[in-house]
Amino acid sequence: AQSVTQPDIHITVSEGASLELRCNYSYGATPYLFWYVQSPGQGLQLLLKYFSGDTLVQGIKGFEAEFKRSQSSFNLRKPSVHWSDAAEYFCAVGDNFNKFYFGSGTKLNVKP
Amino acid sequence: DGGITQSPKYLFRKEGQNVTLSCEQNLNHDAMYWYRQDPGQGLRLIYYSQIVNDFQKGDIAEGYSVSREKKESFPLTVTSAQKNPTAFYLCASSISGGYGVNEQFFGPGTRLTVL
Numbered sequence: 001a002q003s004v005t006q007p008d009i010h011i012t013v014s015e016g017a018s019l020e021l022r023c024n025y026s027y028g029a030t031p032y033l034f035w036y037v038q039s040p041g042q043g044l045q046l047l048l049k050y051f052s053g054d055t056l057v058q059g060i061k062g063f064e065a066e067f068k069r070s071q072s073s074f075n076l077r078k079p080s081v082h083w084s085d086a087a088e089y090f091c092a093v094g095d096n097f098n099k100f101y102f103g104s105g106t107k108l109n110v111k112p
Numbered sequence: 113d114g115g116i117t118q119s120p121k122y123l124f125r126k127e128g129q130n131v132t133l134s135c136e137q138n139l140n141h142d143a144m145y146w147y148r149q150d151p152g153q154g155l156r157l158i159y160y161s162q163i164v165n166d167f168q169k170g171d172i173a174e175g176y177s178v179s180r181e182k183k184e185s186f187p188l189t190v191t192s193a194q195k196n197p198t199a200f201y202l203c204a205s206s207i208s209g210g211y212g213v214n215e216q217f218f219g220p221g222t223r224l225t226v227l
Contacts, residue, residue: 009152032213043116043202043218044155051213090154094213098143098162098206099170102154 002027004091006103013081014111021076021106023091032094033074035065037087038105044090050074061085086110114139116219118203123224125197133188133222135203144186145204145216148172155202161186162208190224197226 003026013019025031032051036044048059055067065076074091091103116137125131137144143162147155157170161180175194180186186205190197200223204216 004154034215036218041200041221041223043220044204045218046215049215096212098208098213098216099157099160100145100155100216102147102156104152104154 002093002095002101004093004101004103006089006091006106008106009104010107010109012109012111015083016080019076019078019081019085019108021089021091021108023074023076023103024072025074025091025093026072027093027095029096031067031074033065033067034092034094034100035059035063035074035076036090036092037061038090039087047076047089081108081110083110083112116203116205116217118201118219118222121220121222123222125224125226127226128192130192131190131197131224133190133201133203133224135186135188135219137184137186137203137205137217137219139205139207139217140183141205141207141217142183143206143208143214144180145206146170146176146178146186146188147202147204149200149202149221158188158201197224199224 005024034049035047050067088105088107092100119134145160146158159178161167177189202221203219206214206216
């Protein structure tokens, strides 16, 4: 069965520090992977997606993610975090019929 | 501007009452989705519709109902049979609901509180 695990419920980083959010997926076929961001009380915004090709994917707001098939991972990274990046981040895998399976989310706090 | 609107943003209802959440999109998308979000549980799929006049149950459909009479509209009714209806509800759409994968676009959500 398809599933997504985000092992870190909360992460706190200092402004200007680097960030890595972990995502592991379970999916039998070629995965279609997504990272979304959610500000409190708001909907989700797509940061980036991986369908095929280059395993390092660039997204909006300076985020990138790397697909590692051998580790079933799709970790999100940012070299330098800004205070405005504080939000909740969701990893998702989509199946071939456009059903998405979301992780439980990681809340990011940014210290000044 | 194209997008998804959900109304109202906050909704309060008494226990035992049915309530309908609105979702409208002007993106000309074929597929629409309803998710429920609870703290620490991510998003869980309630219902989805790949085309007008057709919809399928998601993972947690019990106590909910939907209709898809128009391409742009996908209302969700939370019935009195839903045991724990208090939650944040998100509507989404994608360009196609058929075979293949397309990103989903999300509305701003409706927070339902049952008193």
